Amino acid sequence: MTTKIDLPSTSSSCPPFRKLTYDVFLSFRGTDTRTNFTDHLYAALKQKGIYTFRDDEELNRGESIGPNLLEAIEESRYVIVVFSQNYADSSWCLDELAKVAECRRAMGQTVLPVFYHVDPSDVRRQTGEHFGKAFQEHQERFGGNPDKLQRWKDSLAEIGNLSGWHLKDGYESKFIQEIVEKIFTELNQIIPIYEGLVGMDSHLNEMLSYLDIGCPDVRIIGICGMGGIGKTTIAQVVFERVQAQFEGCSFLENVREVTEKQGAVHLQKQLLSDLLECSVNVQNTKKGKSIMRERLRTKMVLIILDDVDQEKQLEALCDRESFGPGSRIIITTRDKHLLVEGDKVYTVNRLTDDEALELFRMKAFKKDQLVREDFLELSEEFLKYANGLPLAIKVLGSSIRGRSVKLWSSALKRLEKNPPKGIIDVLKVSFDGLEKSEKKIFLDIACFFKGGYIDHVTRILHGSDC
Template sequence: MDSPSLYPAIGFLTLLVTSFLMAYRRYKLHQNKDIRAVPSSLSPSSLSSSLSHSSLPSLVSRNWRHQVFPSFRGEDVRRGFLSHIQKEFERKGITLFIDNDIDRSKSIGPELIEAIRRSKISVVLISKNYASSTWCLNELVEIIKCRKELDQIVMIVFYEVDPSDVKKQSGEFGNVFEKTCVGKTVEDVARWGEALEEVAKIAGYDSRSWTNEADMIEKVAKDVSNMLNVAAPSSGLDELVGIESHITEISSVLSLASDEVRMVGIWGPAGIGKTTIARTLFSIISHDFTHTAFVESTKRGYNDDTAFKLHLQEQLLSQTLDHKDMKIDHLGVAEARLKDKKVLVVLDDVEEAMQLQAMACKTQWFGCGSRIIITTKDIKVLKAHGINHVYHVGYPRWSEALEILCLSAFGQKSPYAGFEELTMEVVSLAGKLPLGLSVFGSYMRGMSKDEWTHALPRLRTSLDGNIEKVLRLSYDALCDKDKTLFLHIACFFKHEKAKDMLECLEESDLDVKHGLQVLTERSLLSINRVDYLLMHSLLQQMGKEIIGKEDINEPKRRRFLMDAHDICDVLSDTTVSGAVLGIDLDINAVKEELSLDERAFEGMSRLQFLRVYNDNKLILPRGLNNLPRKLRLLHWYSFP
C-alpha cells in the first residue's frame, strides 16, 4: 500500500467448502488444514463464491484487530475507482486498516506485518503498475504467507490488468515487474515472482468483464459486508445440542463433492428441529455457491394455481439473484435465470407438491453442483417429486434431551442440585421433542424447586400455546376423515395394534389404511415392528384438547371421554349422550365410589369403544340392562 491517505479497493471471494464434514468440524474445533485451487478470475456471471483458503473457522476463532488490510498501487487507482469504492465501503460500515503513521521503506516492518496478520481479510488490488512498488510486492509476500499459515482470506481485484499476465509476469505488467527487479537480489525476485503467481491463481474480480464499474463497486462492497457478517462469531451454535450428529449423518446425503444437481429432503415431525438443521447447513455451506436462497414457509394465498406459482418463483429469484421484489409474468423465468448458476436453495416447511413444482421442478433448472434442500413434515411430498435422498430427523438421545431442557431452564447443560428428578420428569412429559423441551424449560426458568413441583400437574394435563401452535399446523392440514382417525388414535388407540383398530373401524366411513399411511407420512404417527400404533405424547395431548374443546361445558356432547370426573358426570346422567363414541375410564382417578345405574349406557347409541380399568371403586347395584349395539371394543377389567 503506497498511499497512506487513501482507502483501498476490495475484491470478495467467499468460502469454498472442500468437504462438508471437514468444514463443519473445522468450524467447531478451529482446525484449518485444507486448500483447494480456484479459477484465476471471475466475471459478473461466473463470480465464484470460493474463498482463497478454507478460512471460515479462522475468521470466527481468531482475535482480529482489523476488518480489512488493503494492498494497492495508488497512482493507478487514486482517482475515480478508489474514491467511489471508499464511499460505498463507508456507507456499509466497512473499516479498513490505515498506515498513516508507519514509516515507509523498501522493507515492511514488524508493525505492518502485525497489521496484516491481525486483519480478518487481506485485499490485493492488482493494477498495471502494482509491481513497480517493492513495498507492494513485499506486502504481497507477507499476505500470501498469512494465507498459507493462518488461513487468512485473500481477496483480489484485477483492475484493468490480465490475470494471466500477473501469473506469468508477461505483457505490460511483466515489463513493469522486470524493471523493478533490476539490481535486486535473486532471492527477492524469486519471492515476488512466486507471490504474483500464487495470487493470480485466486479467484477474483476482473474489472474488464464488467460493463458498468459502478455495478462492480456495489457488488464488491456488498460481498465484503457479507463476508464480514460470516466472520462474526456465532453466539448460538454451541447451544444447538446434537447438531454435530445431524451434520455428520447428512453430509453423506448432500455429497457436496459431486458436480451433480441434487435435491435432498429433511423430514421429521413438527418441533423436531428441521429448520434449525437447515439453517445451520445453510450457514456452513452457502459460501461454496454463487447464488443462495433460504425460502421460508409460504402458505397458499391465491385461488389461482398459476398466480401462486408465480409468487413462489418471485420469492426464489428475489433471493438467488439479489433482486428485491422481483416481478415475473411467466413460469419459465426461474429455469432460464438459474440453469447456468451453482445455487444453494433451502425450501423450508414445504407442505404441497405445487411449491416444489414452482421453485424446483427439475434438477435441470439449476447449474452443476447445485443443492436444493427441502424441509417437510410430509414425506409424500418428497416421494411425489422423485426425491430419493432423504434425511429423517429422529428424536434426540435422553442425555441430549436433558441438555436441551437444562440450557433453556438453567442456562447450563445440567440441572441445578436437587432438580435432577424434576428435570427427568419434564423430559418425559416433553417426549424428548426439542420444541417441547425448549418451551417447557423457558416456562420453568427462574422457578424454585417448589414452584417446579407445583407446575408439573399443569404440564401433564394441558398443552402450552406455543407448542400447540406448531403442532396444530400438521393436524389442520389433514382432510376431515384423517383428522377423525388422528383423534381416534390420540384418544383411544395409542399403543393398540393397527390390525385391531382396523377391525374396530371396518364398518366406519373412514379409509383407515389410507389414513394410517397419511398420518405416518406426515410424522403424526408411527407403527413399530410389531404393529403397535405410536404417537408422540404432545401430539396425543393436542388431540385430547381438541376433543375437550368440542363442548367445554357439556362432556356428553364430545366424541371421546377420557377425564374420569367428566365420565362420572355423564354416566350419572341417564339422558341422551348420543355424541359419545368412546370412553376410557381409569377408576383410580376417582376419589369416591362410583355407583352406576343399570341404564347408564342406554342413552349412548353411538358408543363403539369402552375401556374401564381398576373397578375397586365401581359398583353396579342392579347390574346393567344392556350395552349399546354399536359397541365394537369392550375392555372391562375385573367386571364387578
C-alpha cells in the first residue's frame, strides 16, 4: 500500500534572486531504482511538461560529486529524494543529500522525500537492516572524518522528517501519479498563467465554484457571452489551473471553425487521442461516440469545447454518459440556447469602467509610462467606443501604442467610418450565425432605430410582421 506521511516542514518559497533552471531534481540510488521506479517517475514528470534533472551517467565515481550536479541541485525548484534500501550505501548519494539539505535551509528549496520500501524511521535515525548497516560501514571507512559522517546523519534526519510518501506494497503507477499531480498543481499556481488579464481572479473563482471538483457526478459547465468578451481566455486559465486533477484532459479550440473545415470526426479523433494518449481510428461520428463510451466511461476527464455554435457538435463530443465519474466538460459559446442541458452557465459580462481603463492602459502605453492629460482624455473616447468589450480594447490600444496625440485623434475620427478589421471579423461571426429573418431585423434596427426605445422599436417590428 502507499501511505502519505504529513510531518512538519519549514521549507519556504525561493528568494527572487535565485536562478531556477529545473522544476525538479531527482536524487536516487541508481542500482535500486534507475530502470524502474525512478525511470517511470521521470517519464511521468516529463509527460506533464515538468523540466526534470536526472543524472543518467553510470560512472566510477570518486568521493565527491561534480560541480555540474551541485549546480543542478541549486537551480531546481523541487528535489525529490527516493530513499531506497541501498541509498545510504552510496557516499555519492549522501553527499548529494547533504547539498539538498543545505539548499533547503539557505534558499527555501522544496524537498519531497519518497520512502521506497524502507521505513521512514530507519532513514531519520540511521537504523534497521539497510541504513543501520550502511552507517556501520561508513563509520569504519570515514571514522577519521567525523564532520562528514555527522553531516550525512543530520541530512538524513532533516530530509527524512519532511512530509513525503511511503510506498510499501501498492501500485507504483498510482503512487507516481500522486507525486506528479502535487508538483504539477503547485507549479501551475505559482506560474503567472493570467498575467496581464484584467478581472481574471473573479472569473476564475466563479468557475471553480461551478466546477466543484471532487464531486462524483459528471458536470457540464457553459461559458456564454458575445464574441470578443473573453470566453476562450477564461476557459484556458481554468484549464491550466485544474487539469492536473484529472486522469486525462483535452482542449478542443475553435470547434465551429474546425467542424466547418474538417468535420466532427476530426474533433472526435483529437479528443480520443488527447484522453487516451494514442492514435484512434474513427470512421464516422457514430463510431466515434461508441469508442468514447467504451474507452472513457471509467476515466475522470476534463474537456474544453471552445466556440460551439451547433447542437450537432455537442451530440458528437459531449455525451454525458461517455465519461467517468467526476468528469467536467466546459463549453464556450455565444448561443445560450445550446447550454440547456448544462448544469451551470457562467455569463461573461463586459468590463467595468475601471477594468476597461486598466486594460487599455496596458495595451496603449508602455509600462511605468507617465501619461499626459491629453492622452487620458482621448483614452476615454476610445473606451466609449469599445463599450467594455475586451477584444475591442486590446485592438484599439495596440493600434495606437507609442503614437502621437495627433495620430490618436486621427484614429478616433476613423473609427465610426472604418472600424478595425480585427473587431469586425469576430463580431461578424455572430451575425453570420443568424437566420435570414433575424439578419433582416438586425439590419433594420442598426440602420433605422439606433438609439430608439426598445418598447417603441418592438411595436414597430411586430406591426411589420418581423
